[in-house]
Amino acid sequence: MEESTCHHEQLAKRQRTETSGPVSSACVGGHAIINQPGPTEVPEDVLRAMHHQSFMLEDERLHKMTASVMADLKGMFGCSEDSEVFLHAANGHGMWDSVLYNTLQHGDRVLIIGSKFFGEQWGRSVSGAELIPEFFPDPLTSTVGIAAFRARLEADSAREIRAVLAVQACTLTGIYNDVQGFGAVLRDVGHDALLIVDAVCSFGVHRMLMKEWQVDAVLTASQKGLMSPPGIGIVCAGPKALSWHRAVKRPGQGLFSQYWDWTSRLTDYHYFKWYGTPPQQLLFGLRRALDLLNEEGLEHAMARQRHCALAVRRAVEAWSVGQDSAISLQVPDEDSQCSAVVVVRVSERFGARQIVDFCRAHFDVSLAGAFGPFTDKAFRIATMGTVNAPCVFAILGALEATYRACKIPHGSGGVSAAIQYMSDVAASSGLCVKKGKGY
Ligand SMILES: *Cc1c(COP(=O)(O)O)cnc(C)c1O
Numbered sequence: 001m002e003e004s005t006c007h008h009e010q011l012a013k014r015q016r017t018e019t020s021g022p023v024s025s026a027c028v029g030g031h032a033i034i035n036q037p038g039p040t041e042v043p044e045d046v047l048r049a050m051h052h053q054s055f056m057l058e059d060e061r062l063h064k065m066t067a068s069v070m071a072d073l074k075g076m077f078g079c080s081e082d083s084e085v086f087l088h089a090a091n092g093h094g095m096w097d098s099v100l101y102n103t104l105q106h107g108d109r110v111l112i113i114g115s116k117f118f119g120e121q122w123g124r125s126v127s128g129a130e131l132i133p134e135f136f137p138d139p140l141t142s143t144v145g146i147a148a149f150r151a152r153l154e155a156d157s158a159r160e161i162r163a164v165l166a167v168q169a170c171t172l173t174g175i176y177n178d179v180q181g182f183g184a185v186l187r188d189v190g191h192d193a194l195l196i197v198d199a200v201c202s203f204g205v206h207r208m209l210m211k212e213w214q215v216d217a218v219l220t221a222s223q224k225g226l227m228s229p230p231g232i233g234i235v236c237a238g239p240k241a242l243s244w245h246r247a248v249k250r251p252g253q254g255l256f257s258q259y260w261d262w263t264s265r266l267t268d269y270h271y272f273k274w275y276g277t278p279p280q281q282l283l284f285g286l287r288r289a290l291d292l293l294n295e296e297g298l299e300h301a302m303a304r305q306r307h308c309a310l311a312v313r314r315a316v317e318a319w320s321v322g323q324d325s326a327i328s329l330q331v332p333d334e335d336s337q338c339s340a341v342v343v344v345r346v347s348e349r350f351g352a353r354q355i356v357d358f359c360r361a362h363f364d365v366s367l368a369g370a371f372g373p374f375t376d377k378a379f380r381i382a383t384m385g386t387v388n389a390p391c392v393f394a395i396l397g398a399l400e401a402t403y404r405a406c407k408i409p410h411g412s413g414g415v416s417a418a419i420q421y422m423s424d425v426a427a428s429s430g431l432c433v434k435k436g437k438g439y
Contacts, residue, residue, distance in 0.1 A: 025362040032364040035395055037171045037341040038201060039223035039230050040385035042285070046228060049288035050281040057277065063270045065287050066278065072290045076298065077218055077236040078209035084242060086265050089279045090233035092200040095219035096125040098235050098260045099196050103217065103244045106130045109160045111152065111193070113144050114167025114177055117372045118198065122165055134161070140173055143336035146181045153189045163194040169202035169338035171224075172370060174331050174380070176206070176338035183214040194241060200224060201340045203234075204293060205305050205384045216241040222282065225305075225340065227385045228289045231282045237262065306339040307425050308383040308392050313337065314417040315396045316344050319403070321411030326350050327403070330378060340384040343370065345377060350408050352379045355399070358406055363398035389422045 034041050055062040070085045077083070088094055104110070108131050112119045115138035126133040136144060136152065153161070164186070169176050179197050186195055194216045199208055203218075204225030210218060217237045223230035237245065245262050258264065265275055293301055313334070319327040330343035346352040353369055353376045360366045370378040381395060396415045403410045 027362050028364045030364070032366065033391065033394055033398075034366045035382050035387070035391075036366065036368050037224070037380055037382040037384065040225070040227055040382060042229055043227055043289070043292060043386055045292060046285045046288045050229070050285040052281065052284055054280045057271055062278070062280065062283075065283055066270060066273055069283065069287055069290060072294070073234060073236065076204065076208065078207070078211060078213075079236050079238055080211040082242075083210065083236055083238045084262070084266065086235045086237070086262060087274055087278075088233040088235075088260075089231060089274065089276070089282075090221075091223075091230055092198070092219070092221040092233065093121070093125070094260075095200075095221065095233040095235055096122050096198070097129070097257070098233070098262075099217050099219055099237075099241075100125060100129045100131060101257045101260045102237070102262045103194055103196070103241050103248065104129070104131055104162060105248050107132065108162040109134060110163045110165055111136055111161050112165045113149070113182070114138065114170050114175070114198070116140060116170060117172045118167050118170060118200075119165075122167075122198065126165070140175075141331055141336075142333045143175055144177050146178065146185060149182060150185045150189060153185060153191045153193075156191065159192065161191070161193045163196055165196050165198070167198045168206060168208075169199075169340045171201040171341055171380075172343070172372065172374065174338055174341045174343040175336055176202075179215060180209070180213040187214060194244060196241070201384065202338060204298070205302060205340045206338065207302065210236065210238055216244075222286055222289075225384045226286065226289055227292070228286045229282055231279050232286055302339070304388060305383055305385075307422065308387050308389070309337065309339040309342055310334075311389070311392050311418040311421045311425075312342040312381050312383055312396065314421045315399075315414035316342065318412070318414040318417040319400075319410040322409070324409040325411050326408050327410045330374075340382070342381045342383060343374075343378050344381065346379065346408075348377065350406075351376045354406060355379055355402055355408065359398050359402045362405070363401060365395055365398040367395070367399075389426075392418060392422070 073085050110126055110131055111134050112123050113136045115135045119135060123133040123135060164182060166177055166179050166182055168179050183195055186193060196217045197215050199218050199220045201224045203220035208218060217235060219235045222228040222232035259275055265273055316329050326347035326349060328345045330345050331337045346355060356367050356369045356379050368380040370380055396418050400415050
């Protein structure tokens with residue numbers, strides 16, 4: 001246990017010094033807060049579970065662990081019995097390829113929803129596989145409208161769109177896309193395109209009900225809501241995706257990759273379930289992380305993350321009051337906001353980078369900046385994974401102190417607004433703490 005604590009603190013120190021040089025601020029030292037929308041903080045329990053020698057590949061304990069992880073994940077996907085979970089030594093980018101190479105064929109058109117960065121990156125995989133990407137217009141400040149989506153599908157009378165690739169929660173903007181609604185529209189319009197969802201930062205954060213919503217495949221990765229180290233890529237394929245998989249061309253006839261191939265992973269032989277040696281210590285960690293989620297209860301964990309996001313929004317709303325304020329919400333509409341991350345815009349007069357750097361150097365809170373079109377224009381507060389009420393208070397307090405020190409104009413009462421919100425939640429539901437847990 002001591003070793004893990006040490007490791008965590010060393011990591012925090014290293015991140016501090018590597019990014020901002022030797023630190024001499026009077027306020028730092030002790031426990032640092034690493035708040036990133038991926039990879040998220042790995043709980044001590046998970047780190048400890050990984051500290052274990054590798055098993056022989058024949059070891060039954062290893063096989064049982066893979067089976068139990070697959071079973072738990074199936075439950076979280078809300079999929080039908082005849083669905084399959086595939087595990088890979090890979091990240092989210094690998095999973096984009098996995099779903100494309102297993103269900104589609106050269107020249108197929110796909111409609112990509114959630115275009116900024118993740119959609120665009122997914123689009124690169126689409127083009128690389130010689131499929132034709134079509135990017136659905138991305139509003140950037142609110143969710144993709146269901147009516148516009150319906151109109152696009154209705155216009156596709158020739159049924160050229162073979163798959164809809166939707167990002168459930170966008171980690172760059174904080175937008176939530178209503179994949180349940182997309183499924184309903186596909187059904188209503190009678191369009192047979194596959195619905196494939198990127199849930200890399202929403203899995204374990206937002207509900208996923210593949211069967212009920214008629215989502216055909218979902219992909220995710222270990223390092224965000226699942227609170228595990230990066231390195232395990234996960235796909236769940238429902239019956240329609242599996243039947244398309246069986247119908248697509250086989251080796252020598254076009255789109256095919258032996259490594260990603262689902263059929264080669266559908267085997268009783270454990271070694272090929274991972275298509276080679278499993279990343280064992282990552283698996284030990286993921287097993288423990290799923291135990292933690294089970295112990296807390298998935299419903300509780302999702303509600304906790306939602307409340308954290310809402311408390312952060314209350315603070316940012318208060319900060320954004322006043323003509324002079326440099327602070328605002330990227331996604332003002334609450335229904336368009338995901339629970340994984342809250343994106344805060346900073347006026348170009350000041351720049352977001354200095355806020356992130358100052359906050360890390362002086363208060364030991366490592367927030368994420370933003371990239372692409374948002375470079376220096378926004379920073380991001382992650383509310384997924386281990387984040388809870390005291391963590392939110394600490395982050396918001398450090399930010400408010402940063403604004404004051406850096407003379408960033410902002411409305412008053414941000415931290416108080418978050419405290420009031422959490423206080424109301426606690427009073428009405430007790431959701432902020434686990435029953436019976438106390439010291
Ligand atoms: C993080 C993320 C990815 C990319 O995952 P990697 O593991 O970094 O490849 C894809 N989609 C979304 C929505 C993400 O948040």
